[in-house]
Amino acid sequence: MKNIHVIVATGEWNQDQLRYRRHRLAEFLQNEPDTEEVIWLCPTPYQREEYFAQLENGIKQWTVQDIFPQKIFRFGRYIDGFYKQKLKPFLAYLTNVKQSHKLYLWYTYPGFPLLANTLSWDKVIYDCSDLWASPISGKHSMVSQLRRKIIAKAEERIIHDANEIFCTSDYLHDQIEQKLGQKDASHVYTYENGVEFSLFTKQLKANDVLPKDFNGTVFGFIGGIKPKLDFQLIQKVARQKRNWLFLFVGPDGTKHDPDFQSLLNEQNVMWIGSVPPEEVPKYMNIIDIGIMPYKSSPYNEAVFPLKLFEFLAAGKPVIGVHLPSTKKYAKKGVYSYLETNDPQSFIREGKQLSQFMDQTQYMKDRIQLAKTKNWNNIFEQMIQHV
Numbered sequence: 001m002k003n004i005h006v007i008v009a010t011g012e013w014n015q016d017q018l019r020y021r022r023h024r025l026a027e028f029l030q031n032e033p034d035t036e037e038v039i040w041l042c043p044t045p046y047q048r049e050e051y052f053a054q055l056e057n058g059i060k061q062w063t064v065q066d067i068f069p070q071k072i073f074r075f076g077r078y079i080d081g082f083y084k085q086k087l088k089p090f091l092a093y094l095t096n097v098k099q100s101h102k103l104y105l106w107y108t109y110p111g112f113p114l115l116a117n118t119l120s121w122d123k124v125i126y127d128c129s130d131l132w133a134s135p136i137s138g139k140h141s142m143v144s145q146l147r148r149k150i151i152a153k154a155e156e157r158i159i160h161d162a163n164e165i166f167c168t169s170d171y172l173h174d175q176i177e178q179k180l181g182q183k184d185a186s187h188v189y190t191y192e193n194g195v196e197f198s199l200f201t202k203q204l205k206a207n208d209v210l211p212k213d214f215n216g217t218v219f220g221f222i223g224g225i226k227p228k229l230d231f232q233l234i235q236k237v238a239r240q241k242r243n244w245l246f247l248f249v250g251p252d253g254t255k256h257d258p259d260f261q262s263l264l265n266e267q268n269v270m271w272i273g274s275v276p277p278e279e280v281p282k283y284m285n286i287i288d289i290g291i292m293p294y295k296s297s298p299y300n301e302a303v304f305p306l307k308l309f310e311f312l313a314a315g316k317p318v319i320g321v322h323l324p325s326t327k328k329y330a331k332k333g334v335y336s337y338l339e340t341n342d343p344q345s346f347i348r349e350g351k352q353l354s355q356f357m358d359q360t361q362y363m364k365d366r367i368q369l370a371k372t373k374n375w376n377n378i379f380e381q382m383i384q385h386v
Contacts, residue, residue, distance in 0.1 A: 001102050002036035003122075004094070005029045008107045008115065009042040012063065013055055016251045018224050019277045020306065021129050021168070021193055022108040026059055028379040029106075036101055041090065043077045043111060045069035051089070062090050064112070075147060077111040078154035084114060091118055104386065107162070110155035117161065123386055126162040128172050129193070131302035136228050155179075164385050166191050168304040169325035175302070191382055192304045192325070194375040199281055200313035201367070206282040209247070209272065216243040217354050219319075220287030222280055223250045223307055225271070228300055230293045230321060231259035236343040237350070238266045244350065246291075249275055249283045284314040289353050292320040296341070301325075308335070313370035315363045317353040319346065333362030334369065 007026050030038045037060055044063040051063045064086050067076045076082030094103060102122040105115060110132050116124045133152040135144045159165065159179050165188045167173040177185045210218065221229070225248055238246055248271040254260045263269055275283060284290075290311030294300040304325045311318045312334065320326050321338045330337040333356035336349040356362045 001100065003029075003032070003034050003102045003104060004037050004039065004097060005035060005104045005106060006039045006041055006094075006115075008105070008109065008111055009040055010109045010111070011042055012044055013040055013042075013059070013061055016224060016253070017274045017276060018251070021127070024194075024196070024375045025106070025108070025127065025379060027057065028376065030057065030059055032383075041112070041115075043074070043083075045071075045074075064090075072143075075150050078113065078150050080114045083112055087112065087115070087118070094119055107158050110151055110158050113154040113157040113161075116158060123163045124158075124161050125386060126158050126165045127382075128165065128176065129168045129304075131172065131175070131299050134297070134299040134302075136226055136299050139227075163187060165189070166382055166385075168193055169302055171302045171325060187385075189382070189385065191378050192373070193306050193309070194373040194378045195309035195313045195370050197313050197371055197374045199278075200284060200310050200370070201315075202281050203285060204282050205285040206275075206279070209270075209283070209286055210245065214245055216245060217350070217357075218245045218247055218286060218288045219291050219350065220247040220249065220283070220289070221291050221293070221307075222248075222283055222287075222310075223305075224253050225250050225260065226253045227257055228294055228297065228303075229260075230295045230341055231257065231263045233293050233321065233341045233343060233346065234269070234291070235259075235263045235266060237346050238263070238268050240343060241347060241350070242268055244268060245270065247272070247283075247287060249273075249280075280310075281314060284311065284316060287311075287314075287316055288357050289350065290316045290318040292318065292323060292326075293346075294320070294322045296322045309370045309373045312366040315366055317357050317362065317366065319349050319353065321346070329369065331365065331369075332356070333359065334366050 009022050026038050029035055040059050040061045043066055045066045047065055048063050053061050055061055064083055067073045067082055105121045105124045107126045133148040156179055167190050170190055173190045176188055234246055246269045251274040264271055292305050300322050301324055319336045327337050329335050338345055
């Protein structure tokens, strides 16, 4: 019997042009010899003529419309009464194929928790990559408190229903063990995020991005630009180091955050918006030092950033701020880790990495570390438990 894998995802496949862990997981499962099909089950704020579509990569996408398109109504993704009826055609489809296939349900966020109990799944897996109930900005309000309670309740149901649980950081692992209480936690594992190693070792560069007369050090952030980033820290550094250029590549998910807008007013700060995922390595290659400047918050305490091993695979040194899951990878000339938003500390680490960034031995160390974190190796280990 062949396998059908259902991936419960946060949004449509091409949403914001970013590739997350769940995208790589879906593609890995799609390429497994015993896979019949992979279904990307996701919410959408908008009405679709067809809720079912086949993507170019062969993965099937099944959308479930939110109550209303406004962001405030996304709570319906976690409460059974708001999506139960909309899942009926999907469940009818799976019921039809159940007799001739094995069915695996992969939660990559705590949406549609009722699904785990509506079919006789061969296995239910929770791949936990974020502290979902915590606000990404670190700010709290009455609305965020209500949202936290709704999401936490949905996640707790999934945690107790899951046969296997994978976490991207030790912090998330500990949180899930606490939620399991007295229940055995031997089915909970930590597998950090990885890298498409061969993709990021290519030497092609993006053209006509940097100012023609600039010959200083380029510090770069690539990915979704969100409120979890410490824009004030980078602005303070940029004002003190005019011979450093700060390049941001990725979609603006801050909703016009005033701190991000203020940062963009600095003469040595650039933002070029989204680029196609396959173009990302070209932008890595025009950066000298990668940066991951996160704020101090419970959400970021749980994060294991996707970009760490991508920067390293491209041979670039990295500075990370307030990302405790990465502290164990700190190494001279490879990765500098800071637990402070003090601009002088950032400048000190930046100066040190500038001295080492092109030295052959340090470049080898970066690439060698990244090579041990290839996505396929990680997923092959995970699938052994499934």
